[in-house]
Amino acid sequence: MTPVPPPGDEPDMAALAETIKTWGRELGFQQLGITDVDLAEDEAHLEAWLAAGHHGEMGFMAKHGTKRTRPEELVPGTRRVISVRLDYLPAEVETTKVLGRPSLAYVSRYATGRDYHKLMRKRLATLAKWIEAEVGAFGYRAFVDSAPVMERALARKAGLGWFGKNAMLLNPRAGSLFFLGELYTDLPLPVDEPFETDHCGSCSACRTACPTQAIVEDRVVDARACISYLTIELFGAIPERYREAMGNRVFGCDDCQLVCPYTRFTRVSREGDFAPRHDLDRASLVSLFAWSEEEFLEKTAGNPIRRIGYERWLRNLAVGLGNAPWSRAVEAALMARLPYPSDLVREHVRWALDRQREKRRQRIASA
Ligand code: SF4
Numbered sequence: 001m002t003p004v005p006p007p008g009d010e011p012d013m014a015a016l017a018e019t020i021k022t023w024g025r026e027l028g029f030q031q032l033g034i035t036d037v038d039l040a041e042d043e044a045h046l047e048a049w050l051a052a053g054h055h056g057e058m059g060f061m062a063k064h065g066t067k068r069t070r071p072e073e074l075v076p077g078t079r080r081v082i083s084v085r086l087d088y089l090p091a092e093v094e095t096t097k098v099l100g101r102p103s104l105a106y107v108s109r110y111a112t113g114r115d116y117h118k119l120m121r122k123r124l125a126t127l128a129k130w131i132e133a134e135v136g137a138f139g140y141r142a143f144v145d146s147a148p149v150m151e152r153a154l155a156r157k158a159g160l161g162w163f164g165k166n167a168m169l170l171n172p173r174a175g176s177l178f179f180l181g182e183l184y185t186d187l188p189l190p191v192d193e194p195f196e197t198d199h200c201g202s203c204s205a206c207r208t209a210c211p212t213q214a215i216v217e218d219r220v221v222d223a224r225a226c227i228s229y230l231t232i233e234l235f236g237a238i239p240e241r242y243r244e245a246m247g248n249r250v251f252g253c254d255d256c257q258l259v260c261p262y263t264r265f266t267r268v269s270r271e272g273d274f275a276p277r278h279d280l281d282r283a284s285l286v287s288l289f290a291w292s293e294e295e296f297l298e299k300t301a302g303n304p305i306r307r308i309g310y311e312r313w314l315r316n317l318a319v320g321l322g323n324a325p326w327s328r329a330v331e332a333a334l335m336a337r338l339p340y341p342s343d344l345v346r347e348h349v350r351w352a353l354d355r356q357r358e359k360r361r362q363r364i365a366s367a
């Protein structure tokens with residue numbers, strides 16, 4: 001921990017802000033910015049998005065009223081938000097090759113290793129302790145995707161990046177494959193310049209590449225059509241009209257980030273926790289579909305996939321298998337799941353089997 005110059009009676013907020021940035025780097029964050037709590041513009045954007053119903057079943061997006069867009073209502077006394085960035089792409093992870101091999105399962109690249117929440121929260125807590133050691137007791141709360149927080153909007157205001165047409169936060173030197181975390185604080189720290197420049201220009205590669213055309217306007221994603229929502233947030237049946245377009249994406253989707261020209265500036269993560277486990281970056285659909293519930297619970301302990309549960313995991317994999325090229329192994333794997341005691345799983349398995357049988361018929365007819 002880098003020492004702060006001895007404080008006078010009143011802490012020097014400008015010096016403290018600089019020191020906090022140094023501490024952020026020491027703690028492994030790639031970037032740290034500070035913003036005020038005025039999100040009026042983003043509040044209007046969120047209200048329009050909710051009014052259009054783009055949040056689908058994510059009732060939690062609407063339920064907290066203005067607490068999401070007014071940090072001082074969520075944590076009374078908040079005057080500043082410290083926003084941090086943590087890059088997550090491991091060096092050895094496969095990306096686009098797996099998408100091109102439909103017998104393999106594509107898991108969003110943030111989810112092939114250990115979950116990031118604990119790691120990030122611990123570091124934010126350490127940062128708060130270091131600040132406290134310098135200025136004495138102060139008001140703060142750390143958030144890592146855990147409460148109604150407009151994390152991308154706060155990060156943009158704190159100077160970490162701009163909103164791409166895919167609605168992700170993009171950094172011109174680091175792309176968008178990173179996590180964000182926040183420390184709400186009552187310290188009157190000087191704020192950073194918001195990121196105002198839009199570097200997308202005439203590019204619209206993300207909109208073109210989206211398999212389900214979920215990016216309905218620049219910077220507006222209709223979650224109901226987004227594969228990340230369909231495979232992670234949605235509890236019931238995946239609407240049939242999206243199943244074929246899902247391809248082999250069984251947990252999340254990265255297409256609109258992978259095609260982005262700024263993704264080539266992604267910095268590889270040195271965090272051991274994010275290294276892929278259980279071959280989740282390259283496993284076959286059939287092998288994952290064969291996991292028992294016990295194996296699922298064991299292998300996804302500490303992994304973001306755990307939150308969707310075994311039933312939805314099978315649901316998603318069944319869709320992937322329906323989209324896979326025909327093979328005896330795929331058909332047998334689906335047949336073996338027909339008696340599974342869940343209407344949701346059985347319906348998706350039947351859909352997949354119908355598609356596999358049709359592919360077999362076409363194969364025989366063309367032989
Ligand atoms: S995550 Fe996938 S489905 Fe969702 S907007 Fe991006 S490309 Fe489209």
Ligand code: SF4
Nearest residue numbers: 164165200203206260
């Ligand atoms: S793909 Fe192009 S339009 Fe989309 S976010 Fe990246 S730069 Fe912007």
